[in-house]
Amino acid sequence: MDVEHELYKVLEEINEIKEVSGSMLVTDEGIPIVGSVAKNLEKLDFSAMSAALAGAARTIIQTVSPKDKLPDSIILESAHAKLVLYLVDSSIILVLATPNLKTDDVINFLKERNKQIENLLKK
Numbered sequence: 001m002d003v004e005h006e007l008y009k010v011l012e013e014i015n016e017i018k019e020v021s022g023s024m025l026v027t028d029e030g031i032p033i034v035g036s037v038a039k040n041l042e043k044l045d046f047s048a049m050s051a052a053l054a055g056a057a058r059t060i061i062q063t064v065s066p067k068d069k070l071p072d073s074i075i076l077e078s079a080h081a082k083l084v085l086y087l088v089d090s091s092i093i094l095v096l097a098t099p100n101l102k103t104d105d106v107i108n109f110l111k112e113r114n115k116q117i118e119n120l121l122k123k
Helices: 003-015 043-064 103-122
Strands: 020-027 032-036 073-077 082-088 091-097
Touching: 003 020, 003 032, 003 091, 003 103, 020 043, 032 043, 043 073, 043 082, 043 091, 073 103, 082 103, 091 103
Parallel strands: none
Antiparallel strands: 020 032, 020 091, 073 082, 082 091
């Protein structure tokens, strides 16, 4: 089985978590690797904006508290949606969900799969 297919399988498992509507894996430059989000979102724009947000969050943490380790996740919430960005090596897993998502369900799943995802990304 090829790497892209294995990564897609992980994203499919994320999409099975209650309230998740889509997920993607992108590079930290914003280039989509695999996955999909809502049909009304432009994949390239969504990927680029998410990568820019992740980069800004990393910079803010390093500026405010240089001794802290970089965040492994970033969570955005609005009245109608929730976005989880999970940082793995030089990639980002984007998870789009309803506001009812129990964020810990996604974060815990990704932490459990972190090594597997890292190993797949190195191939």
